Amino acid sequence: MGGQSEHPELWAFLAALRSGEVLSGTVAAIERFGVFVALDEGPRHPVFPGVGFVTYPELSWRRFEAATEIVQAGQRVSGEFLQFDTWNLEARMSLRAIQADPFPAFAEVTTVGSELRGVVTALSPIGTFVEVADGIEGLVPPRTPAEPQPEAGAEVTVVVTGIDRERRRLTLRGRCQG
Template sequence: MRAFLLGLGRGATHEGRVQSVHNFGVFVNLDGEPDDQCTGFIRGPELSWRRIDHPADAVTAGQRVVGEIIDIDTRRGQVQLSLKALQVDPLVPFTDQAGMVTTGQVTKLIPFGAFVRVADGVEGLVHNTEFRDEPVEHPGQIVSEGDEITVRIAEVDLVRRRLTLSAGNLPRNGKRSLL
């Protein structure tokens, strides 16, 4: 098994079959592994650019996958893979879109704002201070999960993977008035 692991390289792609799916990640039987042991592992955040609630939302046991090798631990006999590394980052097309007005669906309310999906795999935060001129105490006073609202892209931060949105002073498109 050690020789197999030493023959792998970071950044290379490798195929395998999902052996099991757990809350914390996915174990993969790697093709070519001589002892047929489960040596591949994909952490939840490395499964997809999309927000997923559980790894089973991205893969199923028995499914064939191709991932990029991001770490090899010869001592523990484990290879960490990333499916996300081989997918196009959906935030990149928004890099130069600051100021653009679009619509999106409210996906989650949190005490200080609301997350809004503006494209598949792309969600941004409308902070409570960005709903109207006066801040609101909780976004539930303005919107509900599932509402379709109009937002302005305020900032795109690729390094921190954040999309900052504003909903103040925009045309109404939701179930509730934002004014």
């Protein structure tokens, strides 16, 4: 990619950014490995469509299948600067860092034993993921291999069996019928 000597203006711009600073720009391209953001300030990137780069986990607190569920090309976005990627000469950013994490507020009002209604979002070998509030998903581990799993999109009733605030994990027990 070239470093400090080949692209001194870009290097100087990126090196001056501070962790936590909010950067704004326009979504320039959505790729399978992340999202490029053309920043409002600073020089253009010599190769990539934008100097800002957001990995998929940093797009949102919510689970999503495709980045286009969160952002669209041409959309204005703001994100927190995480680090200067000196290899790719880009500013790693987080859009979710400037959004409120819904988990602490949810954990504040929810207790083990609470019964909740939710929607099945994904099925996996480790169990069924159920969204019980906006941006809040929990895992219902399978009880027996023969136990039928509901389909994605099904409404289910679940009971909270564990809340791990540090790891943002919610464990559920559920009836497999809606």
